[in-house]
Amino acid sequence: MEKAVLINETSVMSFRLTGLSTNPLVQMAVFFIFLIFYVLTLVGNILIVITIIYDRRLHTPMYFFLSNLSFIDVCHSTVTVPKMLSDTFSEEKLISFDACVVQMFFLHLFACTEIFLLTVMAYDRYVAICKPLQYMTIMNWKVCMMLAAALWTGGTIHSISLTSLTIKLPYCGPDEIDNFFCDVPQVIKLACTDTHIIEILIVSNSGLISVVCFVVLVVSYAVILVSLRQQISDGKRKALSTCAAHLTVVTLFLGHCIFIYSRPSTSLPEDKVVSVFFTAVTPLLNPIIYTLRNEDMKSALNKLIKRREK
Template sequence: MEETILLNQTSLVAYFQLRGLSVNQKVQMAVFSMFLIFYVLTLIGNILIVITIIYDRRLHTPMYFFLSNLSFIDVCHSTVTVPKMLIDTWSEKKLISFGACVTQMFFLHLFACTEIFLLTVMAYDRYVAICKPLQYLTVMNWKVCMLLAMALWTGGTIHSLALTSLTLKLPYCGPDEIDNFFCDVPQVIKLACTDTRIIEILIISNSGLISVVCFVVLVVSYAVILVSLRQQISEGRRKALSTCAAHLTVVTLFLGHCIFIYSRPSTSLPEDKVVSVFFTAVTPLLNPIIYTLRNEDMKSALNKLMGRKNRKEE
């Protein structure tokens, strides 16, 4: 009986209205063009990375296995929010149903949290490869890689289910306007018709803590790697430094957003939308650029793939 009343309270708001990035029509058209270009390039770049890694047997290593997972997650992560945002650009009222909003929040946190765990695993992979090269194939064997992949996806699912369940149980009876271009937990719980301080503390202790702890672990890992690189020969050091620099760039951009949004109470700041743009559209695009333009093995594999494709067409 109590659950039925709670469900009825929750369902009082059938739709939420997304405020979007701007109410100015010219700005909206510029935003549409920018997001469309970013999204198309994100799909092409990340899918090409996955295909290249599958095609080239030289890239069948733990590092590239995790990189293909990262590219897959980036495609999914961007797809959760960007297509809806592109459609809303042409809509006078940017509405999203309660069910669609909950679904968007679930998958947004699933892919975001899974990516955080994946970046941490990738740092560990680089640590073993650089600091313990003789033990690398033993420590990072395929069984371990598969178990790590299963663990990070399971962890992301549990995290997302927990946050979405907490948000879903709150009563929503108005207002119904979300100050962003997609549904996220901090913005949605602000619309609940009840005191949400306990939920906000749980969000900070969950999402915020995961982001901060993983960021600290990553920084410490790369600091240890950089110290270890001082003892290596110049060529090997240059290649390892390039890889670590790429990873650190991704980590800073991605985790910077998570720490900024989820490590404070649910209050709206002018910077939130700008940070959200980087989180949903820019970072998934930067990953293929960083990992292909800075990586000689990937560039060589891409050239080989393109060369074979051109020969087949001829």
């Protein structure tokens, strides 16, 4: 009898995504804008990874972590944008329960891993600027590999814990998700049970990670800025440029995470706008900020392009 009840409670086999708009003209405009953003994200980030691998001068801890960031941005954008593009011309915008779970898992895997990576990159800049003579000793390749393994492991554990909490809930209707992709806060609202405890766990997990990492980042950059006051003007200018680029990415990315996951699962009109920046705009900022503001990357890119032309 209990099994029969459980089957009835989990009868939802798919969810309906509301998308960004129901207006055909707006949908068409959104399609082309997202398509352009996605193509530029793929091309820009993949080009960064290839350039860093190709140019031996960029085989340093800073660019090692930057290549990881570019790889994550490609994956993070691919989790949501292709599905959104295909749904533009669909009236129902259905996503199966299993596909929804997979999307949530990889969304949180790449998002949490990127948060940890941005924190590690801030530590790397702190060591490079505040302890330049000890930099290669502290940030040796063994340490870099261990940090990379740790941040990917942490992201995986975080994603598994949130996804497992979500799929254990019973779903018997409604089936409409008020967004253009599946995310834990929107999905658990559809559960046929009290989700108050789950919401607290989400806030204490995702929200706490975002807030703590943001505080650590702000403190680290404050220390860096104080340290830069004692440096010569040329070195100060280059370091400030790097930190400003990093801080821009951090603010936009972690701002979304704090806004979405540091409160109960209630829908706000701003959620979709913030989600657009999170899934489409922020992954594109990485190649723009780290190439246009970085002389080493621009030099390596020009060298790579000239080699290809020959």
